[in-house]
Amino acid sequence: MIGVFDSGVGGLTVVRALMEHLPGYDIVYFGDTARSPYGTKSPATVTRYALEDARRLLAEGARVIVMACNTASSLAPEVVRQTFGVPVFDVITPAVEAALAATRNLRIGVIGTRATVLSGIYETRLRQRAPGCRVYSAACPLLVSLVEEGWLRRPETAMITKKYLLPLKTRGIDTLILGCTHYPVLAEVIQRKVGRRVRLIDSADGLARQLADFIAGPAGKDLNLPQTGRHRFLFSDLTDHLAGIARRLIKGHLNLELVRT
Amino acid sequence: MIGVFDSGVGGLTVVRALMEHLPGYDIVYFGDTARSPYGTKSPATVTRYALEDARRLLAEGARVIVMACNTASSLAPEVVRQTFGVPVFDVITPAVEAALAATRNLRIGVIGTRATVLSGIYETRLRQRAPGCRVYSAACPLLVSLVEEGWLRRPETAMITKKYLLPLKTRGIDTLILGCTHYPVLAEVIQRKVGRRVRLIDSADGLARQLADFIAGPAGKDLNLPQTGRHRFLFSDLTDHLAGIARRLIKGHLNLELVRT
Structure with a gap:
């Protein structure tokens, strides 16, 4: 199996x-x-x-x-x-490959849990494959709780998502790795808050x-x-x-x- | 010890x-x-x-x-x-005693985790001691995550707290049991959202x-x-x-x- x-x-x-x-x-x-x-x-x-x-x-x-x-x-x-x-x-490897295939400006954002972001794994793996790329990460621990509460379309979720994503948005990323299995269900609000032109990558x-x-x-x-x-x-x-x-x-x-x- | x-x-x-x-x-x-x-x-x-x-x-x-x-x-x-x-x-017993000592209208609110609220323990214990009292409970699972993130004074925390407390406020409670050890650090925002006249009970x-x-x-x-x-x-x-x-x-x-x- x-x-x-x-x-x-x-x-x-x-x-x-x-x-x-x-x-x-x-x-x-x-x-x-x-x-x-x-x-x-x-x-x-x-x-x-x-x-x-x-x-x-x-x-x-x-x-x-x-x-x-x-x-x-x-x-x-x-x-x-x-x-x-x-x-x-x-789930890291396929996200790294998909992000490198999608990016045009080599500015890649990563969101994940605190442990994932602290591990630095995405930066390490992306830079190994494409030394010139810039990686900007943000820990978004509350998004897991919000998904587990089923608060997918609430204004509070949109506000919190916006706050988390703002530092990545201002860096001009064109690709964002959803580095936590909970995040794809929030793809709609994440897309809205990070901007329509940013490609979301789900593993x-x-x-x-x-x-x-x-x-x-x-x-x-x-x-x-x-x-x-x-x-x-x-x-x-x-x-x-x-x-x-x-x-x-x-x-x-x-x-x-x-x-x- | x-x-x-x-x-x-x-x-x-x-x-x-x-x-x-x-x-x-x-x-x-x-x-x-x-x-x-x-x-x-x-x-x-x-x-x-x-x-x-x-x-x-x-x-x-x-x-x-x-x-x-x-x-x-x-x-x-x-x-x-x-x-x-x-x-x-x-921590249930002292909160029940303190709430019964504080209430004047016998309308008591309880906030806690989903497991605490589902257990019905506060209703059971309050009604055993004061059969005439009315107990209104609300599960506030996100408050634990917000405290653990240190988001004590953020507008999102205030919004979420308000949403959780509104159903209790409309019931006219005069006493609110903070039924989770995380909540006392949010006492200020809870007091503001539930109303100044409601007594907060911490175990x-x-x-x-x-x-x-x-x-x-x-x-x-x-x-x-x-x-x-x-x-x-x-x-x-x-x-x-x-x-x-x-x-x-x-x-x-x-x-x-x-x-x-």
Whole structure:
């Protein structure tokens, strides 16, 4: 199976893209809702959680790990790869590639959780690929809470988004990486506040294409991933409120399973 | 020692009150920052965490447990009491007593996390003591995030607070329980938005007085609590950002210790 984990429900936006690009492939999702969010926590704690999440997915039969969480992806893909020796896909790489393909003026903005922004991963990776590019980052921690409250169209959300984006807008960016799986659901208000000419980059689609290419290639074929169309959604905690957000993100009915940590 | 736990740093407002009312008494604090917040999580998960937090404090030498977290206090004091057989103090009881002493029209408002409000604990306890009183509750989950971001005086915080409080204000409450340890730092904006004539009730002071009375009484004297003035602050996760908030809440320097969960 394809194993996907996230700190909570945000990674379901990635699962939706995987379902579109890899229909029929079995997917097991784990959302660590008992310990979410990750984006406010320290690198040591996030790394430990990422290892535990990957171990759980492997125990459930995953042969490929997708880190749908930007915070975990910014800190832990190498240690997960080295610990378990399985193919690991993170959400940073596809966003970096898509941003470099989209930018014309090489001024790229990045928004993410505090942990993601403090890690400096996007700057490092963008500058490795395009040494001349300028990267401007802003931590937007409240956007996660606003999405989890379902405040997608409220004026307060628009005000807070505007405040966060203003420093990036004044830098003249032409491309903005949505460096947190929660942000794509706010794409409309983000686009309005950062300006119509700025291209928004979301990892989900690029990641799904990258994984589809891998699966079609020789290493992917060797894995012999099952294609019975089975999708499982495991969470370390469940409330009615969370289940409602999960169903909205995946745009359909979900059978949510509670698992003990 | 007096053991105090909370989901994060909010409970330090309670510690501050304990330091004032019980100077010299040894205190050990545990903030479960690796798994915070609790207020968005299910009753089963919050109860499990409360038991683990109490167990940790007892292992550190606590002989009395103070549940400084409203969410845990609304769900788990009985099970903690029964499991460990030590005196357990929660933040609900003193708030209920203070609210009933303050109200004149018996219309009482309660704000808290989603988990606290869903538990219905304040309604139950207020109606047990004063069957005629009317209780109006509102979950204000975003206020915790706003406090943790340090957005205390921002216009967005005022707007969101106003939106949350409007339904309570229109009910004609004369007393409002701040049912989350994070809220007292927002007292000024809450007072402005709910109206000058509404009395705000914060548990910290009442809890500290209740504990001081207990310690001065026979059962408390039997415990023979040490009074070397030692204060320890343990956290399951630490970041620079969190340390900054902790120091602001306690209004002084703190030696924060990281402990493994």
